[in-house]
Amino acid sequence: MKKISTLLIAFACLMGSNAVFAQAEEGTVYNKLMEMDGNQLTLLVIIAVILGVIILLLVLMIYLMSFITAVFKQQNPALAQEPSWWESFKEKFITGDVEDEAVEKKEMTDHSYDGITELDNFMPPWLQYVFLFTAIFGVGYFINYSVLGYGKTGVEEYEEELKIEAIAAAERKANAAAGIDESTVVYDESAAALASGKTIFEGNCAACHAADGGGGVGPNLTDEYWLHGNKINEVFSVIKYGVISKGMVPWQDQLSPEEIQNVASYILSLKGTTPANPKAPQGEIPGANSEMETVEVDSTAVLAAMN
Numbered sequence: 001m002k003k004i005s006t007l008l009i010a011f012a013c014l015m016g017s018n019a020v021f022a023q024a025e026e027g028t029v030y031n032k033l034m035e036m037d038g039n040q041l042t043l044l045v046i047i048a049v050i051l052g053v054i055i056l057l058l059v060l061m062i063y064l065m066s067f068i069t070a071v072f073k074q075q076n077p078a079l080a081q082e083p084s085w086w087e088s089f090k091e092k093f094i095t096g097d098v099e100d101e102a103v104e105k106k107e108m109t110d111h112s113y114d115g116i117t118e119l120d121n122f123m124p125p126w127l128q129y130v131f132l133f134t135a136i137f138g139v140g141y142f143i144n145y146s147v148l149g150y151g152k153t154g155v156e157e158y159e160e161e162l163k164i165e166a167i168a169a170a171e172r173k174a175n176a177a178a179g180i181d182e183s184t185v186v187y188d189e190s191a192a193a194l195a196s197g198k199t200i201f202e203g204n205c206a207a208c209h210a211a212d213g214g215g216g217v218g219p220n221l222t223d224e225y226w227l228h229g230n231k232i233n234e235v236f237s238v239i240k241y242g243v244i245s246k247g248m249v250p251w252q253d254q255l256s257p258e259e260i261q262n263v264a265s266y267i268l269s270l271k272g273t274t275p276a277n278p279k280a281p282q283g284e285i286p287g288a289n290s291e292m293e294t295v296e297v298d299s300t301a302v303l304a305a306m307n
Contacts, residue, residue: 093125180257182240187232188265197266200259204251213267214275217247219282222273227283230271235264 036044112118145151152160188194202211208218219227227246228238239260242250251260 093129096122096124177256177258180261182233182237185233185236185257185261185264187268188261189269193262194266194269196259197262197264197269200255200263201266204254205263208247210275210277212275213270213273214277215279220275220279221267222270222275222278223281224271224285225281225283226286230268230286232261232264232268235267236260239263 141151145153201209201213205218208216209221210216213221215221219225226234228234228243238248239255240250240252240257242248244250255263
């Protein structure tokens with residue numbers, strides 16, 4: 001009988017360890033509850049209430065059985081000498097027969113050294129079952145991770161976390177790039193951003209401003225004079241919304257906010273460069289006296305002054 005109960009407990013421990021592994025793979029209970037709709041949660045609450053009532057009834061039945069047993073023992077003294085089911089359970093699975101173990105000294109004669117004999121100290125049953133559970137759990141853990149390969153090792157879990165974080169970082173970057181506007185745009189002088197801005201500029205803006213930014217139909221982008229401001233948000237706004245009166249079309253439907261930021265950053269990086277055929281200055285130097293620095297010069301006036 002003792003062997004059968006030990007096997008049953010061992011089987012229960014093994015099933016429990018498998019349940020732990022399954023729960024680790026399927027996710028937490030909280031995440032599952034969050035995925036349920038209202039009807040499922042209501043049904044779950046009803047089931048929980050029914051289970052609670054059943055457990056309460058079982059407790060009441062055990063209490064009534066204990067009460068009836070006590071009454072029978074009072075009426076029949078012979079029954080009082082027999083231990084109750086709880087005492088038998090406690091002695092068998094929790095405390096053990098402490099009195100017998102305390103009287104009997106289990107000497108380990110094969111562990112006697114220099115007159116010192118080791119004793120086989122008493123281990124209560126519950127501690128034996130805990131030890132048995134840990135041994136079975138360890139075997140199940142080893143089989144699950146090393147033999148069957150269902151569980152992930154620490155390195156595999158770390159790599160999985162890195163992949164998840166990389167995906168989350170890409171999503172955050174995409175959301176941040178999509179949210180760039182005149183109030184959040186920044187001057188990005190990184191090589192990747194300037195290279196992207198140069199490619200977009202040469203493909204879309206060079207026809208009016210020349211490939212080197214010297215100007216043509218549009219103004220010169222390399223000098224200190226600006227028609228609509230030289231701050232990153234001002235350049236971003238001109239590219240995004242355009243200047244219809246000057247023939248500058250809006251690019252917000254053709255370029256993403258991040259691409260507009262890259263183009264604006266590249267345009268600002270052209271300041272101080274030397275284009276092949278620079279166009280005459282237009283606009284004003286930002287921050288200077290407008291009466292002294294305002295320049296509205298067309299090509300005819302420049303040619304007349306030179307002659």
